[in-house]
Amino acid sequence: MIISSLLDTDLYKFTMMQVVLHQYPAAEVEYRFRCRTPGINLVPLIPTIEQELAHLCSLRFTEDELAYLRGMRFIDSDFVDFLGLFQLNAKYVSITPSATDNGEIDLVIRGPWLHTILFEVPLLAIINELYFRHAFPDHDLAEGRARLHAKIALLRDTPGFDKVRVADYGTRRRFSGAWHEEALGIMRTGWGKQLAGTSNVLFAMRSGMTPIGSMAHEYLQAFQSLGPRLRDSQVAALEAWAREYRGDLGIALSDVYGLEAFLRDFDMYFCKLFDGARHDSGDPFAWGDRILAHYEKNRVDPRTKTLVFSDSLDIPKVMDLYRHFEGRCILSFGVGTNLTNDTGPEPINIVIKMTRCNGQPVAKLSDSPGKSMCDDLDYVAYLRRVFDLPAA
Structure with missing residues (x-):
């Protein structure tokens, strides 16, 4: 399987997760997937993504991994104790073909922030690796x-x-x-x-x-x-x-x-x-x-x-x-x-972004065109007014 350890992710997921545990453990969030590269058909990968997701949700932190995290100066002992009990749950993730029937997938993560924050990076790594396996099965590195x-x-x-x-x-x-x-x-x-x-x-x-x-x-x-x-x-x-x-x-x-x-x-x-x-x-x-x-x-x-x-x-x-x-x-x-991912085939640009928190829309107002992501355009316009920013 592609992901064999819950540590196979970015450090900032743990540093943010610790804040969530200590200060906002009841927050509920929603994340959505987007492929920014046009013309990419990910629908045939859905069954394999779901298999990889099931395996991801079977993983637990090992004692060696917990000891490693406990040795970081900024990671608190109670957070490591929590991670010792932690396990991802596939019930928070849904994956379906896009209603537009253009090869895109609708991947939504919805649930407690504390229990969904670790999905993003491994799911993106899974989708990316499956795409290249499927599109370039005999690629020489x-x-x-x-x-x-x-x-x-x-x-x-x-x-x-x-x-x-x-x-x-x-x-x-x-x-x-x-x-x-x-x-x-x-x-x-x-x-x-x-x-x-x-x-x-x-x-x-x-x-x-x-x-x-x-x-x-x-x-x-x-x-x-x-x-x-x-x-x-x-x-x-x-x-x-x-x-x-x-x-x-x-x-x-x-x-x-x-x-x-x-x-x-x-x-x-x-x-x-x-x-x-x-x-x-x-x-x-x-x-x-x-x-x-x-x-x-x-x-x-x-x-x-x-x-x-x-x-x-x-x-x-x-x-x-x-x-x-x-x-x-x-x-x-x-x-x-x-x-x-500079091995010959053109990389694809995929992201999973938070779109809601506690039932309310949230957004990023990027300085780069195409990086913003929100499912509520009225909210984006309101956010721009609140922060006194010009219309996009």
Whole structure:
């Protein structure tokens, strides 16, 4: 089976889940799947996806895995105790062909946030791997190895880039789990200290690498329902995070409402409290320049803060960003699909996004066209008015 461990997911799923357990255990949510790549027929895969889902829901955390999580400085013992009892339940997931009869699937996850938050990443990895098995059954990974070695050499051997640190963010859209693990081994050998770590907790545990992650979009989106009022939802989410982690895991996600709204809420208190910010949509150069100027405006030395870039990166783009921001701040780069699914066949762009929390619609207002996802257009328009954002 494709997923053999509940640790085969991104670290930020656990960091967000701990907040949910401690602060919002009764929250009810809904997630929906979308394939952003046109013309992809996933309907024939539904029976196999359901088989993989059933296996996923049979898994439990092992004692070794729980001990590994317990050793992380920011994971609380009571959360690990909860995970020792945890098991995913397929009753929260429905998978059917789309009513449009165009090859798309309607995959909906609906239930308690605490018991559904771990579905997203393994389900995306399952769908992605099944698609490539079905579409390219005899694919030779020699091309993928050659491309990966070329990327490693480009960064490692170009003068002036020896201090660049790249992290693997490629779990959800990897070509396969086996290739993901092999690719990480190649990167570790070729890059050494230039490989900062991986978002994948299982592979971090197996290899002794650093697991990397903080928060995702769903966390801030949920506060549109959980917060005291809609306009204050972003502030409420950041404050809840600070209460949970007391200064640890201090990278704030900046693009749930777009950069303008983020900067209005990210005042001097948050500038000093959080270690930095993560970019995941829009022009990364313009974003970084504005973030650094914002730090200076709030009397914070930007050289002490970290900018994390993670939007559709490849190695040449990492190098361009490093050239632009070197010496102005601390830099971190998370590269996903380009490291774990560049083997020849064109990757597909699939996502699972939170669309409702406690029965109310939630949305992300992205700085990149096509990244927003909500099933209630009236709510999106209202959200834009509340945050004083122009119409899309």
